[in-house]
Amino acid sequence: MNKYxxxxxxxxxxxxxxxxxxxxxKALDEHDDLEIVLFGDEKTVEEVISQxxxxxxxxxxxxxxxxxxxxxxxxxxxxxxQDSSLVRALTALGGRDDIAGLINxxxxxxxxxxxxxxxxxxxxxxxxxxxxxPAQKGGFVCLVDxxxxxxxxxxxxxxxxxxxxxxxxxxxxxxxxxxxxxSNGAEPTKGNKLVKETHAILADKKDLNFIGNIEGNKALSGxxxxxxxxxxxxxxxxxxxxxxxxxxxTDVVTYGKKTGNDEIIKLAHHLAGLxxxxxxxxxxxxxxxxxxxxxxxxxxxxxITNTSxxxxxxxxxxxxxxxxxxx
Amino acid sequence: MNKYxxxxxxxxxxxxxxxxxxxxxKALDEHDDLEIVLFGDEKTVEEVISQxxxxxxxxxxxxxxxxxxxxxxxxxxxxxxQDSSLVRALTALGGRDDIAGLINxxxxxxxxxxxxxxxxxxxxxxxxxxxxxPAQKGGFVCLVDxxxxxxxxxxxxxxxxxxxxxxxxxxxxxxxxxxxxxSNGAEPTKGNKLVKETHAILADKKDLNFIGNIEGNKALSGxxxxxxxxxxxxxxxxxxxxxxxxxxxTDVVTYGKKTGNDEIIKLAHHLAGLxxxxxxxxxxxxxxxxxxxxxxxxxxxxxITNTSxxxxxxxxxxxxxxxxxxx
Numbered sequence: 042m043n044k045y046x047x048x049x050x051x052x053x054x055x056x057x058x059x060x061x062x063x064x065x066x067k068a069l070d071e072h073d074d075l076e077i078v079l080f081g082d083e084k085t086v087e088e089v090i091s092q093x094x095x096x097x098x099x100x101x102x103x104x105x106x107x108x109x110x111x112x113x114x115x116x117x118x119x120x121x122x123q124d125s126s127l128v129r130a131l132t133a134l135g136g137r138d139d140i141a142g143l144i145n146x147x148x149x150x151x152x153x154x155x156x157x158x159x160x161x162x163x164x165x166x167x168x169x170x171x172x173x174x175p176a177q178k179g180g181f182v183c184l185v186d187x188x189x190x191x192x193x194x195x196x197x198x199x200x201x202x203x204x205x206x207x208x209x210x211x212x213x214x215x216x217x218x219x220x221x222x223x224s225n226g227a228e229p230t231k232g233n234k235l236v237k238e239t240h241a242i243l244a245d246k247k248d249l250n251f252i253g254n255i256e257g258n259k260a261l262s263g264x265x266x267x268x269x270x271x272x273x274x275x276x277x278x279x280x281x282x283x284x285x286x287x288x289x290x291t292d293v294v295t296y297g298k299k300t301g302n303d304e305i306i307k308l309a310h311h312l313a314g315l316x317x318x319x320x321x322x323x324x325x326x327x328x329x330x331x332x333x334x335x336x337x338x339x340x341x342x343x344x345i346t347n348t349s350x351x352x353x354x355x356x357x358x359x360x361x362x363x364x365x366x367x368x
Numbered sequence: 369m370n371k372y373x374x375x376x377x378x379x380x381x382x383x384x385x386x387x388x389x390x391x392x393x394k395a396l397d398e399h400d401d402l403e404i405v406l407f408g409d410e411k412t413v414e415e416v417i418s419q420x421x422x423x424x425x426x427x428x429x430x431x432x433x434x435x436x437x438x439x440x441x442x443x444x445x446x447x448x449x450q451d452s453s454l455v456r457a458l459t460a461l462g463g464r465d466d467i468a469g470l471i472n473x474x475x476x477x478x479x480x481x482x483x484x485x486x487x488x489x490x491x492x493x494x495x496x497x498x499x500x501x502p503a504q505k506g507g508f509v510c511l512v513d514x515x516x517x518x519x520x521x522x523x524x525x526x527x528x529x530x531x532x533x534x535x536x537x538x539x540x541x542x543x544x545x546x547x548x549x550x551s552n553g554a555e556p557t558k559g560n561k562l563v564k565e566t567h568a569i570l571a572d573k574k575d576l577n578f579i580g581n582i583e584g585n586k587a588l589s590g591x592x593x594x595x596x597x598x599x600x601x602x603x604x605x606x607x608x609x610x611x612x613x614x615x616x617x618t619d620v621v622t623y624g625k626k627t628g629n630d631e632i633i634k635l636a637h638h639l640a641g642l643x644x645x646x647x648x649x650x651x652x653x654x655x656x657x658x659x660x661x662x663x664x665x666x667x668x669x670x671x672i673t674n675t676s677x678x679x680x681x682x683x684x685x686x687x688x689x690x691x692x693x694x695x
Contacts, residue, residue: 177615177618188552191552191559191560192560192561223604225515225518225599225600225603225604225607232518232600233518233519233598233600234519236600256603256607257603257604257605257606257607257608257611258607258608258610258611258614259611260604260608260611261611261612261615262611271560272552273552273559273560273563273601274600274601274604276552276583276584277550277552277584277587277601277604277605277608278584278604278608279584280552280583280584280585281584281585281587281604281605281608281609281612282608282612283585284584284585284586284587284588284589285588285608285609285612285613285616286612286616287585288504288588289612289613289616289617289639289643290616291504292639292642293620293635293639296635296638300631302629302631302632304627304629304631304632305629305631305632305635308620308623308632311623312616312619312620315619316616
């Protein structure tokens, strides 16, 4: 059985290292082929492990003394806090062959800046943040960028297309990912200046399966596998989708309570499962040497377990891809 | 009883003048204080009216021989097609004191260009397209711009704020409309270049109730009355909201059919009513001398009836506002 070793930074989130460690141990329980390296406060991590009775042979602990969180200036933190769990985990990801991926739930800004500094892809790319969102037609839509790059130029958007295509090929087993460009109309003439420029470049790329513009109402339809956009508009699509889905689920709950119909409350739970974007997809840092998943700052133990499963699946798919056993 | 006369352009939509005329007559039926001026093919309009037995004393027909539709170049059409229902209706709106507002369901581009040419506000403003969308907390959010101005500068966004505030004051009885700026974070430091520039200007305006940045998940929450954004991002919020709402309603229907629970099918209808953005809100052209509502190109008779009621309500509110009877 192939083993997959992933690094988990348990520090810097809203819920503290105990919670994240428990989530990581649960993932170990669920997957026999998983091994973990936990970066963070050694004493706390040790305590949680000893209480759990987990299989120590599949756990490595790297004790660290500093923490990077949302109150830090990202650039300063990644240079100055050399013994932080974030910097140590990123350095290990970049330098150790046995570590295949990383999960982090602290500062997005520091994670992005640090990933470029300590674990860049070759050629070095400015990192982007993709969201893997459930498509209406099934599977996932890779929305990139979702907020790491707010003001973009056309070259960056083209790079997002390539990074998204690579991600969906390697880690999601999509043969020729369909690349869509978010716009305000389906016609090639529609779009702001950035979108029109990007459209013209993408249309000429023979090595990309560019299918043209996608409108907002089809952003998550599944008409494309990768939806390319600047981080400002992508952030709107991501957060607006979450907001509207939550709102309708609230309406369903209200209606269920009013009518006293238990089946409707069950339906609300069903919908909440379908549209829990945080634990379902997760945000993937792109432009890095190996996959990094950014869990939400408010991630609970279950989120870390789910994120670990997602990363493990990605790694297994990539093995198939590299081994030419792909499709 | 005060009478309100509105112009309705029955040409250039997907469904033909018979359907739009029927919708207009139904609105007459529902509102005793409504009068209509129908612009379009005289023979068709006359036929529909005579078949309906409607009250002729409240109907005026302006026969026109040309049609502007989505296949026309907007700028060319509004200059060359002088006997089109669109140009004749806009000229009447700008020139006749008795006509208080206009409904149109043809080409958005031609309507916007024509409104600036034939019925501008003083001072002349570049028109914008606002959507009045149902807020989660009740009432409406005025989202501006939704696609009329794709590449914007900060001055335009500030103008959107003023036009939106005016609209919500005059026509929606909101005393001091709360102005929000769509961004990727609530903090003033968040946003793309355009948003940061706009934020700085809006923050200094003493005559606007600017409440700061609003994130995509709160776009339609009702935390603000006017949500200011460029037409590209606004188009994403509008269409993405529609897309996600429709998707969840489809999920509800599927679940209802699977479980055979009739109450769930009723719930789906309830939700479809709450989130039918087309017939609920309608798009308002701003920067014009009098209110213009752009109905969807696929508008059916009911849409025109609903849009007429919406326009009539706006006009009545404005009367209260002008007569100082406001709040």
